[in-house]
Amino acid sequence: MAIRVNPEFINELDRFGAEDVQLCYQCGDCSTVCPHADEVYRFPRKSMKLLQMGLEQKIETTLEPWLCYYCGQCSEQCPREADPGETMMSLRRWLISKYDFTGISRAFYKSRTVEVLTIIFVAILTGALLLYYGFTNGNIGIYDGEGAFLPSHFVHRFDLSVGAILLVFLLINAFRMWKMVMVRGTNFPVPWWLYIKKFYQLPWHFFTQKRYSECEKKRGHKIYMPWLIHLGLMLGYVTMLVLVMVFVELLQKGPEIRWEVHVFGYLATIGLLAGTIYFIRGRFKKHYIQYKKSHGTDWVFVILLFMIVITGISQHIFHRTGLIEMANITYVIHLMSAVPWLLRMPFTKWAHLVYRPLAMYFASIRREAIERDTAVKELYPLVIK
Amino acid sequence: MENLRIGVYICMCGTNIAKIVDVEAVAKFASEVPEVVLAKSYKYMCSNPGQEMIIQDIKENNLNRIVVAACSPNMHERTFRSALRIAGLNQYLLEMANIREQCSWVHSDPVEATEKAKALVNAAISRVKLHEELESVSARMCPNVLVIGGGIAGMTAALELADAGNTVYLVEKENHLGGNLARVDLTAPYLYSARDLLTERITRINNNKNIKVFLSSKVTSLTGYIGNFRAVIQNLVSIQEGKTRDTEVEIGNVIVCTGYKEFDASRIVHYGYGKLPNVITSFEFEKMLRAGRIETKEGKTPKYVAIIHCVGSRSQEFHSYCSRVCCMTALKYAHEIKSAIPDCYVSDIYIDMHAFGKGHEDFYRSSSQAKTLFLMYEKGDRPVIHKAGPKDDCGMLIEVNEKLSGETIEIPADLVILMVGMEAREDAYEVARIVNISQDKEGWFIESHPKLEPVATTTDGVFIAGTCVAPKDIPDTVAQARAAAARILARIAKEKIEIDALYSEVNPNLCSGCRLCNLLCPYSAIEFLEDKKQSHIISALCKGCGVCVAACPSSAIKGRHFTDQQILAQVEGLLAEKL
The missing domain is CATH 3.30.70.20 (Alpha-Beta Plaits)
Incomplete structure (x- = not known):
């Protein structure tokens, strides 16, 4: 069945950042230089062609955009400056908006104003809630324990509710992704046991991001710097998430430092700070091709993250040095930045934390399913006819 | 009978000959043949010292026959003939033995190759003994020129010749000058107006007293030879009126610039040309562009335009060659459509994009930038045009197996432009007979050498230029026309024509x-x-x-x-x- 091309689609992808895809004339240099492209997953070349033709239903079901880590070698090679790396990035943004059932993601990508206003709204809402709680139940002069402005058991419950909201969004979207990719996107049988056989892929890719290191290997670098930084950032996020979701009571106790939890906090902070500075520097200097173009949503993320880190550090210092009022105020600001930052995640690029390991998992299932299907068709050609 | 004194020279051609043929043995053998005065081998006979050696030997030893065993005479016979002339010997007292192409390059056994080289040298010695002194003759060169075809090539050549002061008879079959270019709007890639290119030439031709233009006329006979042709020009209008009005002219040279005709699109049945009203040829689209109105037969402004490349070209069924101008013309259409109708979507359905010329690659890039959708089809797997259903927002749907993605797709279209290729005119055979030149299997006129003699033919004094030789674009056509004119001007300047004694x-x-x-x-x-x-x-x-x-x-x-x-x-x- 022929699929109708949609020449308007390319204009829509413009807003997600794929501004140069029309320049591609399909020489295939990008796929040659890409360490991850192969017979089964032919990108970026084929993804670019599908985008040019506007085969929306087809792109929806592809995993290729997730298999790219944007090392930028394709964009460096491209003889027509069609920027395949940025195109793959834009396709990821677009896919995130497709997986998202709320439509929020789409609204964010289409208008930065909507995004900023939403963030301010959520921040004010968070601030109002915390201040209301603090002033009715506690004293701004007390940091923890009896009569505290923001007692740790309250913060813990608050964190868990935010986490639960986040989880609901992510799970629903991940389910939608599975349906698009593994149900609508397959015209071959996928045996159920492959999901079990390949399950290890999920944690493996989440924690090691091994494939990202392969990008640098092909480039011939001895130290895989972007991969290391990326890994450090990711481990920083995860550590912080575990600390605030599980150990927030211990963290908040004071004023003495509890090394058994705080050491993790310090390490995660260093990781986040170093990683964020590295990436901000990259975006300013544009010395790597992947930083040449920054989408508006990229900047919102970085600014919020910076605020979280700074307020987190300062409230920690204020608390330990006895400036309790200041500590409580910075704590409120800290949470006002952290909540919209976290809730924003399922709707923006940072959802790749979930989608990319999932995609790796699905991709390995799909690869084996295709291989099995081809082998069967070769064995029994008549049955198929 | 004169006393024969033969000199034999064996060339090593670097190692080309010497690595297989024992040149010393051949020289020794030659020196023992009766009447051979001397036999020598040398690294490069064609080099200046090599020629000097021959000249010196002729003078010192009173040689009167020369044999050079070297490469093909096609390569260097002229070189050695000139050496003989310099030495004061008649140039026809030379014979070459080809021991490179016909010996060292094609054999691997040195012993047998050396024996064969000896045989070839011996044959040349036996032949050269009977060579006679010959003199080339010369004939008068009439400075008038006949140009057949009044398109861009013919007009350019005519102006070039007339500006140098010669009389030119410019014969055009139609009742106006301009040829196929007169049917075109803008030209790719720089978007010059074709009308501007032509009117300048036409005005200059009309004002030039040296050019006699014969409109609605054709050449019916050409007799004589280079420098001394006679041509009969027949007026076609008077023939229709039942009268004959023939003009006989005297000329020295002829340039044939009869151009091309476009491929008949209805021959490719499933494009539906002639049946689907909004499937048109590139020339019909040019007409729309010149009228300044791009619209469907129903008078609507199209939202989707599809352009199909290689209609009649690059297929075993019709013409296997590339028509060279269609790719850039298609990009030009995309450009003109987008500037006239900014909301219009243009799809360009091609086999390969041939952007070979100056400025072409940039033009292709700018077309990509303007978001022309490029879709590739497989040579043997042509797109199929269907009528769209009542629910579709377009008039037609084109089904293509898109090669680069491997997907079967449908392209919406309100207007389909078929990029028809070039083919030889149906009267090319008649022209070829009259002026005595040859055609290839596709009907194009054959040049005397495809690389070194691109505008000369095997008939001396008859030149060919432009798209009657093969498909080409305007710059190449103009270059050929000027090249042909330059060749003729050089001959006219000599006033006489030297004729080789080999008749x-x-x-x-x-x-x-x-x-x-x-x-x-x-x-x-x-x-x-x-x-x-x-x-x-x-x-x-x-x-x-x-x-x-x-x-x-x-x-x-x-x-x-x-x-x-x-x-x-x-x-x-x-x-x-x-x-």
């Missing part, structure tokens, strides 16, 4: 007037003298091919420099038992 002669004492040779001559060089009832060879037209010599039942024709005796001596020398 055949009829011995009037032996010719019985059977006229067998008249029919066989491939160059129409033999005329029949009615008064004497004998055949006569026009030396300026004769190429010395020898067909008449072989055919003459009375052995009345002698091929100069290729006499029976010379050839037999060569054969005997080649087959001599004791080398």
Whole structure:
């Protein structure tokens, strides 16, 4: 069945950042230089062609955009400056908006104003809630324990509710992704046991991001710097998430430092700070091709993250040095930045934390399913006819 | 008989010859042949010192026959002939033995190759003994020129020649000048207006007293030879009126610029040309562009335009060649459509994008930038055009197996433009017969050498330029027209034409007037003298091919420099038992 091309689609992808895809004339240099492209997953070349033709239903079901880590070698090679790396990035943004059932993601990508206003709204809402709680139940002069402005058991419950909201969004979207990719996107049988056989892929890719290191290997670098930084950032996020979701009571106790939890906090902070500075520097200097173009949503993320880190550090210092009022105020600001930052995640690029390991998992299932299907068709050609 | 003093020179051609053939052994063998005064080998005979050596030896040793065993005479016979002239010897007293192409390059056994080289040298020695001193003849060069075809090529050539002060007869079949270019709006890639290109030429031609334009006319006969042709120009309008108004002109050279015709799109049945009203050819679209109105047959502004490339070109079924101009013309259409209708979507359905010329690649890029959708189809798997359903927002849907993605897709279209290729005109055969030139299997006129003689033909004095030779774009066409004009101007400047002494002669004492040779001559060089009832060879037209010599039942024709005796001596020398 022929699929109708949609020449308007390319204009829509413009807003997600794929501004140069029309320049591609399909020489295939990008796929040659890409360490991850192969017979089964032919990108970026084929993804670019599908985008040019506007085969929306087809792109929806592809995993290729997730298999790219944007090392930028394709964009460096491209003889027509069609920027395949940025195109793959834009396709990821677009896919995130497709997986998202709320439509929020789409609204964010289409208008930065909507995004900023939403963030301010959520921040004010968070601030109002915390201040209301603090002033009715506690004293701004007390940091923890009896009569505290923001007692740790309250913060813990608050964190868990935010986490639960986040989880609901992510799970629903991940389910939608599975349906698009593994149900609508397959015209071959996928045996159920492959999901079990390949399950290890999920944690493996989440924690090691091994494939990202392969990008640098092909480039011939001895130290895989972007991969290391990326890994450090990711481990920083995860550590912080575990600390605030599980150990927030211990963290908040004071004023003495509890090394058994705080050491993790310090390490995660260093990781986040170093990683964020590295990436901000990259975006300013544009010395790597992947930083040449920054989408508006990229900047919102970085600014919020910076605020979280700074307020987190300062409230920690204020608390330990006895400036309790200041500590409580910075704590409120800290949470006002952290909540919209976290809730924003399922709707923006940072959802790749979930989608990319999932995609790796699905991709390995799909690869084996295709291989099995081809082998069967070769064995029994008549049955198929 | 004169005292023969033969010099033999064996060339090593670097190692080209010497690595297989033992040149010293060949030289030694040659030196022992009777009447050979000296035999030498040398690294490069064609080099200046090599030629100097021959000149010196001729002077010092009174040599009167020279044999050079080296490469093909096609390569260096002229070089050594000139050495002979410098030394004061008639240039035809030279014979070359080809021991490179016909020996060292094609054999691997050094012993046998050396024996063969000796045989070839021996044959040349035996032949050169019978060589005669020959003189080339010269004929008058009439400065008038006949240009057939009034398109961009013909007009350019005519102006070039007339500006140098020569009379030009410019013959055009249509009732106006301009040819196919007059049907075009803008030109790719710089978007110059074709009208501007033409009106400037036409005005200059009309104002030039040296150019006599014959509109609605054709050339019906061309007789004579280079420098001395006679042509008859027939007025086609008067023929229709039942009268004949022929003009006879005297000319020295002819340029044929008869151009091309477009491929008939209805031959590709499933494009539906002629049946689907909004499937049009590129020339029909040019007409829309010139009228300044891009619309469907129903008078609507199209939202989707699809352009299909290679209609009639690059297919085994029709023409296997590329028509060269369609790719850039298609990009030009995309550009013109987008500037006229900014909301219009243009799909460009192609086999390969040939952007070979100056500025073409940039033009292609700018078309991509303007978001023209490029879709590739497989050579043997043409797109199919369907009528769209009532629910679709377009008039037609084109089904294509898109090669680069491997997807079967449908492309919406309100207007489909077929990029029809170029083909030889149906009257090309008639023209070829009249001016005595050849056509290839596709009907294009054949140049005398595809690389080194792109505008000359095998008939001296008849040149070809532009798209009657092969599909080409305007710059190439203009360049060829000017090249042909330059060749003619150089000849006119010499006032006379030198004719090679290698022509055949009829011995009037032996010719019985059977006229067998008249029919066989491939160059129409033999005329029949009615008064004497004998055949006569026009030396300026004769190429010395020898067909008449072989055919003459009375052995009345002698091929100069290729006499029976010379050839037999060569054969005997080649087959001599004791080398």
